[in-house]
Amino acid sequence: MIEFIPAIDIIDGKCVRLSQGKYDSQKVYNENPVEVAKEFEAYGISRLHVVDLDGAASHHVVNYRVLDRIASQTSLIIDFGGGVKSDEDLTIAFENGAQMVTLGSIAVKQPDLFCQWLDKYGNDKIILGADVKDNKIAISGWKEESSQELMPFLDYYIKKGITKVLCTDISRDGMLEGPSTPLYKDIMAAYPELHLIASGGVSSLDDILKLHEAGIPAVVVGKALYEGKISLRELSRYVNKRQQYHVSKTYHSVSGHQRRADCKRNKLCQSPSGGRSGRTGQGIQ
Numbered sequence: 001m002i003e004f005i006p007a008i009d010i011i012d013g014k015c016v017r018l019s020q021g022k023y024d025s026q027k028v029y030n031e032n033p034v035e036v037a038k039e040f041e042a043y044g045i046s047r048l049h050v051v052d053l054d055g056a057a058s059h060h061v062v063n064y065r066v067l068d069r070i071a072s073q074t075s076l077i078i079d080f081g082g083g084v085k086s087d088e089d090l091t092i093a094f095e096n097g098a099q100m101v102t103l104g105s106i107a108v109k110q111p112d113l114f115c116q117w118l119d120k121y122g123n124d125k126i127i128l129g130a131d132v133k134d135n136k137i138a139i140s141g142w143k144e145e146s147s148q149e150l151m152p153f154l155d156y157y158i159k160k161g162i163t164k165v166l167c168t169d170i171s172r173d174g175m176l177e178g179p180s181t182p183l184y185k186d187i188m189a190a191y192p193e194l195h196l197i198a199s200g201g202v203s204s205l206d207d208i209l210k211l212h213e214a215g216i217p218a219v220v221v222g223k224a225l226y227e228g229k230i231s232l233r234e235l236s237r238y239v240n241k242r243q244q245y246h247v248s249k250t251y252h253s254v255s256g257h258q259r260r261a262d263c264k265r266n267k268l269c270q271s272p273s274g275g276r277s278g279r280t281g282q283g284i285q
Contacts, residue, residue, distance in 0.1 A: 001212055003047065005047045005197065005221070006040050006220075007049040007222035008033050008037060011026055014030065014033070015028070017029060019174035021131075021170050023053070037074050037076060041074045048074075050078055050080045051082045058083060061093060064092050067093070068096040071098070078098050080100070080102065100124075105139035108148055108153075109139065118161055119161075127197070130165055131170055132170065137150060137153050154194075165195070167196060168199040174223050176227065178207055179207055194217075196218070197218040198216050208238070
């Protein structure tokens with residue numbers, strides 16, 4: 001089942017949301033992002049996407065102390081983005097509790113540096129941020145539009161070893177009008193092994209289920225939670241269902257491996273002629 005990742009966007013140390021990335025549209029939802037993170041965790045959520053919007057606009061990490069407080073006061077697995085432009089910024093993010101870092105602007109402006117970080121930290125810690133507007137990659141807190149088109153951009157970095165991509169359709173972000181499911185389906189059709197994280201536009205649990213049905217591995221949700229379009233109680237039931245699904249899947253996988261191991265150990269699987277034994281115990285007569 002699709003992985004659910006709530007988002008906390010930070011300006012001036014506060015939990016905010018924007019519409020279509022416009023900073024003048026910001027709305028403060030909580031003065032203390034740590035309280036928001038703790039509430040997510042209390043409802044069974046294990047992942048969190050944290051965006052330093054001040055950092056994205058100023059080209060260096062700004063709200064690292066907020067990141068540190070969230071990481072030290074919860075057990076959430078955090079990916080962090082916004083303003084990571086130098087080795088120092090990347091070190092600050094990891095030292096203050098980020099388990100993964102999402103990088104977009106640097107991948108456009110300094111691809112060699114991005115690839116150095118990818119080689120150094122590995123594709124389990126580096127997520128490629130692909131924020132798209134009119135099929136072009138947007139950077140610097142979505143204030144600049146690059147000339148790079150989405151699919152060639154993805155293709156280049158997937159060939160370099162990227163396995164996780166967070167793709168935001170800027171036109172949908174914060175608008176509560178539904179996600180760009182056709183876009184994400186096109187990406188998955190081209191790169192079926194990619195761990196794609198969809199972002200932007202989710203307005204209901206039904207939107208998430210449709211993304212799941214489309215084969216999208218993960219989704220980031222922000223405004224729908226803060227505006228009450230998706231309740232944490234409703235989400236908790238979904239998270240529990242997802243956990244039960246994975247436990248069941250793991251059990252059956254382990255059971256299958258165990259049966260095969262027992263079969264080999266007791267020589268029960270094959271008859272002397274090479275066919276499957278028709279009767280338990282026949283192989284040890």
